[in-house]
Amino acid sequence: MIKLEKLVKIYKGNRNPAVDNLSVEIPKGKICILIGPSGCGKTTLLRMINGLISPTGGKIFINDDDITKVDQVELRRKMGYVIQGTGLFPHWTIAENISVVPKLLKWPKDKIENVVNNMLILIGLDPDEYKNRYPKALSGGQVQRVGVARALAADPPIMLMDEPFGAADPITRSKLQNEFLYIQEKIHKTIVFVTHDIDEAIKMGDLIAILKDGKLIQYGTPDNILSHPENEFVSEFVGSDRTLKRLGLIKVRDVMTRDVKIVKSSDPINKVKEMIKRVNNNFLYVINEKMEPRGYVLEEDLEKGKSLKEIIRTMASPVNPEDTLKTALSNMMALGVGTICVVNNKNEFIGEVTLNVLTRLISNSDQE
Amino acid sequence: MVQRINILLQLTAAHAYLVIFSMVFAIAIAVVSGILITLPSWPKNILLRNILFIISLFAGILIAFIFYKKQPISNKIIVFMLYGFFIGLVFYRKVLRNVILYIDSIIMTIPSIALFGLFIPILGIGFFNAVVALVLYAQLPIIRNTYAGITSIDPAVTDSARGMGMSNLQIILKVNLPIALPVIMAGIRTSTVMIAGIAAIASYIGAKSLGEFIFRGISRGSQNMILTGAIWIGIFAIITDFFLGRVEKWFTPKGLRVD
Ligand SMILES: Nc1ncnc2c1ncn2[C@@H]1O[C@H](COP(=O)(O)OP(=O)(O)OP(=O)(O)O)[C@@H](O)[C@H]1O
Ligand SMILES: [Mg+2]
Numbered sequence: 001m002i003k004l005e006k007l008v009k010i011y012k013g014n015r016n017p018a019v020d021n022l023s024v025e026i027p028k029g030k031i032c033i034l035i036g037p038s039g040c041g042k043t044t045l046l047r048m049i050n051g052l053i054s055p056t057g058g059k060i061f062i063n064d065d066d067i068t069k070v071d072q073v074e075l076r077r078k079m080g081y082v083i084q085g086t087g088l089f090p091h092w093t094i095a096e097n098i099s100v101v102p103k104l105l106k107w108p109k110d111k112i113e114n115v116v117n118n119m120l121i122l123i124g125l126d127p128d129e130y131k132n133r134y135p136k137a138l139s140g141g142q143v144q145r146v147g148v149a150r151a152l153a154a155d156p157p158i159m160l161m162d163e164p165f166g167a168a169d170p171i172t173r174s175k176l177q178n179e180f181l182y183i184q185e186k187i188h189k190t191i192v193f194v195t196h197d198i199d200e201a202i203k204m205g206d207l208i209a210i211l212k213d214g215k216l217i218q219y220g221t222p223d224n225i226l227s228h229p230e231n232e233f234v235s236e237f238v239g240s241d242r243t244l245k246r247l248g249l250i251k252v253r254d255v256m257t258r259d260v261k262i263v264k265s266s267d268p269i270n271k272v273k274e275m276i277k278r279v280n281n282n283f284l285y286v287i288n289e290k291m292e293p294r295g296y297v298l299e300e301d302l303e304k305g306k307s308l309k310e311i312i313r314t315m316a317s318p319v320n321p322e323d324t325l326k327t328a329l330s331n332m333m334a335l336g337v338g339t340i341c342v343v344n345n346k347n348e349f350i351g352e353v354t355l356n357v358l359t360r361l362i363s364n365s366d367q368e
Numbered sequence: 369m370v371q372r373i374n375i376l377l378q379l380t381a382a383h384a385y386l387v388i389f390s391m392v393f394a395i396a397i398a399v400v401s402g403i404l405i406t407l408p409s410w411p412k413n414i415l416l417r418n419i420l421f422i423i424s425l426f427a428g429i430l431i432a433f434i435f436y437k438k439q440p441i442s443n444k445i446i447v448f449m450l451y452g453f454f455i456g457l458v459f460y461r462k463v464l465r466n467v468i469l470y471i472d473s474i475i476m477t478i479p480s481i482a483l484f485g486l487f488i489p490i491l492g493i494g495f496f497n498a499v500v501a502l503v504l505y506a507q508l509p510i511i512r513n514t515y516a517g518i519t520s521i522d523p524a525v526t527d528s529a530r531g532m533g534m535s536n537l538q539i540i541l542k543v544n545l546p547i548a549l550p551v552i553m554a555g556i557r558t559s560t561v562m563i564a565g566i567a568a569i570a571s572y573i574g575a576k577s578l579g580e581f582i583f584r585g586i587s588r589g590s591q592n593m594i595l596t597g598a599i600w601i602g603i604f605a606i607i608t609d610f611f612l613g614r615v616e617k618w619f620t621p622k623g624l625r626v627d
Contacts, residue, residue: 050531077533087524091546091621101532134623150532 002026002049002158002190007058009044009214017056018044020214026207029188033201035237036211042194043084044214046160049192050081062158077101080151084162084194086143088135094120094146095131101154119149122183124175140167145176159191165200177203198238202226202245210234223249243362244326252328253321255361256342256351262287265294265308273302285341286312291348293318293341318343319353325361328353372593375581376600382576383604386567390499391560394506397455399552401507402514403540404458405468411459421456428452447490447500469515472508480505480566484573498567498575505566506559513555517548550620557612564605578604 002025009019019041026032034042047053049060051072060067067075080101088097095116102112120127123145135143144167151159165173177200184191195201201208202222210217210225210233218230226246229235239245262285263272276284282299286308294312301311316335319328319342332340338355411417428448457468478486483501491497521544529543545552571579578601585593617625 047527052527052531073533073535075533076531079531081528081531083524083528083531085522085524087522087526087528089525089529089543089547089623091623093623100534104533104538136623147528 001028001061001063002032002192003061003064004045004049005059005061007045007048007060008056009041009048009053010056017214019048019055021058022211022214022216023058024209024216024219026190026192028190030206031184031191031193031204033205033208034192034194034211035196035198035201035208036217037237038196040211041214042211043162045211046081046162046192046194050079050160051075077104077154078156078158080154080156080159080161080189082144082147082151082159082161082164084166086147088143088146088150090135093132093134094125094138097135097146098150098153100150101156105154107154115153119153122152122179123149124179141169141172144168148176148180155187157189159189159193161191162194163196164193166196173200180204199245199248202248210237244329246362247325247329247358250325250361251321252319252323252325252342252353255325255357256321256353257357258351260285260341260349260352262293262349263297263308264288265312267308269302269306269308272297272308276302283339285315285349285352287349291346293343293349316340318347318349320345321350325353325358329355329358372596376578376596379576379578379581380600380604383564383567383578383601386495386498386502386570386575386577387560387564387608390502390506390563390567391556393499394503394559394563395510395556397503398507398510398555399514401455401458401468402511402552403518403544405511405515406518406544407536407540417459421459424456424459425449425452428455447487451500451504469512472511475504476508480569481572484569488573493574495575498570498573498577501573502563502567502570506563509559509562510552510555513558514548514552517551517555518544520551521547546621547624550616550624553612553616553619557609557616560612561605561609564608565601568601 004022004024007019007022008017010017022041022045024032034045036042044053048055049062049067051067054068062070062075089100092100098116098119099112102115107115116131117127120130125142125145130138130142135146138146144164148161148164151161165176168176181204193204195204205222207219208222208225209219212233218225218234220228223246225234226238226242226249229238229242235242261275261279263275265286265288272284276282276297276299283296285296286294288294293315295315296313297308297311298313301313304311314335316331316337316339319331319340321342321344328340332338332355340353341349342351342353344350411420428451429445432445432448454468454471475483480501483505484498487497487501491500525547526539526543529539534542567575567577568579568582570577571583578597581597581600582594585591585595585597
């Protein structure tokens with residue numbers, strides 16, 4: 001747990017504080033995002049938590065210990081710090097860079113070697129190829145990834161990350177985010193994560209702190225911030241499409257309808273007609289023998305053809321329960337339909353999500 | 369002829385000895401003070417800082433006593449005290465950082481022959497006096513480059529070193545020095561080549577060096593000797609430069625090499 005209490009930082013010679021009376025509590029094992037315009041004090045805050053600079057006022061507690069009362073060097077070794085601009089050591093190889101803290105902690109050699117390999121695999125760089133390279137021989141995105149690996153290497157319980165994926169292209173960035181979330185699910189570190197990118201904040205954050213001119217404007221869960229922006233600044237900051245963004249927070253599994261009536265593609269057409277009268281829909285999903293969805297039939301088409309195969313229509317590409325509603329909506333829009341089926345990882349039909357559910361969900365909670 | 373070659377070789381050896389002897393001191397003093405003036409606040413304790421200052425003041429006096437045991441030394445102490453005072457300033461670098469660099473560049477602007485002339489009445493003549501003058505001369509490019517080399521390191525690098533829990537000493541030895549090494553080496557190279565030339569003038573105050581060959585040539589009216597001496601000093605400087613260029617390359621960490 002990290003607790004900041006009425007933290008103030010005024011740099012020498014500056015009139016305005018870089019951090020202004022800021023109190024935040026970051027629970028253990030959670031990712032807290034710091035976001036705000038350039039110069040709002042995000043880096044300053046991380047540097048104070050790390051002990052690189054001391055606050056002008058206020059206190060910082062880590063697991064209830066005042067950080068001014070513990071050994072700074074020890075403190076820092078328990079904190080992985082990914083610095084803005086990375087700061088890899090140019091005179092050391094990638095392997096040497098990653099093993100800095102393990103070496104400071106005097107781990108045995110073979111353990112360090114293992115860690116280096118694992119870390120490189122984790123960040124998607126082939127150990128044999130990259131281990132002995134120097135930072136100058138890496139791309140900007142690769143340098144950043146090594147920066148993250150270096151901070152993670154000694155398995156610190158706390159991570160401070162200052163725009164760690166800033167230089168990666170959107171695809172790599174999203175991959176790194178997913179990778180990181182996946183790791184976090186297993187290791188449960190307490191993470192303070194700085195970003196400029198509101199989408200990244202929404203995706204990565206358990207909690208988001210929005211800062212402006214060193215002040216905390218709003219602190220809450222991504223959903224809370226998207227649905228109840230505290231003031232104009234926040235709603236402008238999160239963007240006018242915040243309602244759509246909320247869809248990115250909700251998983252399909254949370255809203256899907258599970259007991260959906262379906263027909264098999266081998267079913268006789270009469271049976272289908274009977275079924276469609278019993279549901280209050282004008283369509284039915286069609287599956288094959290392996291339970292895989294094939295498409296849907298409309299009531300109005302039933303008279304036209306003799307077999308199901310002739311009148312089956314193309315459906316929106318199915319989603320998984322772990323996908324977000326944003327994906328679901330996007331898939332529906334791509335085909336201009338109001339429903340989408342949900343499949344498990346064996347591609348078997350397990351339910352559906354409809355546009356109605358989505359609109360109801362969002363308009364409801366907006367009025368709360 | 370053979371005799372002259374013999375003399376030339378002897379003087380070359382003396383010259384090299386004078387240069388190396390001066391450079392060892394100059395490098396040690398200049399690199400350490402170059403590092404010290406880059407540290408924002410070390411030592412933190414003001415009392416300790418004052419003690420270190422006084423130590424460096426007395427270190428000067430101590431050296432004077434060791435070097436001049438058999439001679440009357442009253443004036444000499446003043447020079448060494450001044451020098452110790454100057455070195456001691458690095459402990460107050462926050463205020464005096466620029467003063468140090470400034471004083472040093474003033475010394476640089478004094479023509480070497482004038483500096484030697486200044487030293488004769490105070491220190492008298494001889495090998496060590498020449499060394500003192502040469503060290504004073506040699507240290508500026510090294511202090512400058514050490515300071516510039518360390519302060520030009522990307523702050524993100526030193527920040528991450530500190531942020532990951534390296535101690536101050538570890539940061540200096542493992543990060544700052546290796547990264548600044550090529551720049552420091554360049555300073556050492558410049559100053560050694562410079563000293564290799566200036567050392568010739570040290571013959572004036574009675575330190576054996578290649579300058580003696582030229583001075584003998586002048587007093588005997590032998591153009592040949594003057595020319596040989598001058599060219600030989602040039603060759604000596606060029607060889608020194610070439611050799612140190614190699615060393616410089618060799619000292620540059622692989623990750624910093626441009627290829
Ligand atoms: N060493 C310093 N001395 C004086 N002022 C500083 C110093 N570092 C930062 N500042 C000022 O403090 C404020 C906050 O800076 P900080 O680096 O924390 O911003 P930031 O939120 O990290 O910005 P960015 O998103 O651009 O990285 C800025 O106005 C900056 O000019
Ligand atoms: Mg910043």
